[in-house]
Amino acid sequence: MNDDYDPAETSGFAEAELLTFSAFVDGELPEHERLEVLGRLAADARAASLVAAYRAQQAALRALCDTPSGAGGAARPYLVLRVRKPWWQRVAIAACWVAAGAGLAVLVGSLSPRLAWQPSQMAFAERADIAYAVYAPEKRHPVEVAAAEEEHLIAWLSKRLNRPLSVPSLQEYGYALVGGRLLPGDAAGPAAQFMYQDGSGARLTLYVTAIPKDETAFRLFRDGNRRTFYWVSDHMGYALSGQLSEERLRAIAIDVCSALGGRPDVWR
Structure with missing residues (x-):
């Protein structure tokens, strides 16, 4: 034995x-x-x-x-x-x-549904947080394709994820698109990361990947001073990561969810 x-x-x-x-x-x-x-x-x-x-x-x-x-x-x-x-x-x-x-x-x-978690979804939120921790501090190479080539960036990542993607604007929050990159995912396929930056140099990242199981839950993943709000909509997982207050990051995540065709009204 x-x-x-x-x-x-x-x-x-x-x-x-x-x-x-x-x-x-x-x-x-x-x-x-x-x-x-x-x-x-x-x-x-x-x-x-x-x-x-x-x-x-x-x-x-x-x-x-x-x-x-x-x-x-x-x-x-x-x-x-x-x-x-x-x-x-x-x-x-x-x-x-x-x-x-x-x-x-x-x-x-x-446990209430609010506290429940699915391993696959926890895993994609973890990967989103790790990707933020790795690439957000980068000075010279934070992205693979810069925002100046936004049309190419979206077309490339849409093709790799086999799903039409769009990049929501965060200008009203003071964040401009820096660019994006392709990341390894899991068995469901690769992931995309879009990076934003404000005037002070603070950054947010939006992580996107395919998720086999669909649901409407909206959850928070935290690691130290990093926070990630993540949700699933139409079999796509989204995770917004940053070092903002929970309240402010949640407000931005709700707007991002709406801009991407989700229904944040069901979990407000």
């Missing part, structure tokens, strides 16, 4: 990589290593999905156990890694997981 926990989603990753992902989620990596992981996640959809699953697991168990956050606002992650432990620890952990699983089933069943 194998004493190590080896979930299918971790297959193909070395133990050192899993430990690095764990430290990344826990906020324990040095800055240069954290940036390296961000770059890896922006280019590797499978790694990004794994990290998203780890964070989702952490959030669910934190809600179950009511685990307080640390001084830096980040709670310890409950991640299962392929690290061998003494037999008595493995038995204790197994018992805890049985109890947690039973409690988690009750918890998930009692």
Whole structure:
């Protein structure tokens, strides 16, 4: 019998990589290593999905156990890694997981729709947040195609996503289009990122990708001082990311949703 926990989603990753992902989620990596992981996640959809699953697991168990956050606002992650432990620890952990699983089933069943989450949607919001963290600070190469070639940019990304895209204007909020780029997605296909910037240099990004399952929910994903409002409309996932206040970013996201043909009135 194998004493190590080896979930299918971790297959193909070395133990050192899993430990690095764990430290990344826990906020324990040095800055240069954290940036390296961000770059890896922006280019590797499978790694990004794994990290998203780890964070989702952490959030669910934190809600179950009511685990307080640390001084830096980040709670310890409950991640299962392929690290061998003494037999008595493995038995204790197994018992805890049985109890947690039973409690988690009750918890998930009692959560309101507002707090519910779908793994695939959490994953695309995670990828949008990572893409913002990687490319928004870029000075020389924030986009692949600049706003001066907006017509070409839209045609190119529409072709790659196999869906007609449009770029909403954020001029009334003081943000001008910088340009956009193509990003790796998941099994549903690649993603597009459009970047905006205001007069002070602050940036917002709009992430767009295909989503097999449609719904009308509107949710917030937060990582540190970065916020991402994300929603699904007509089998397309949209995520607006930035470092604005939650209230202001939500207002902009509602207008963006309307401009793209969504129905924000159903979740206002």
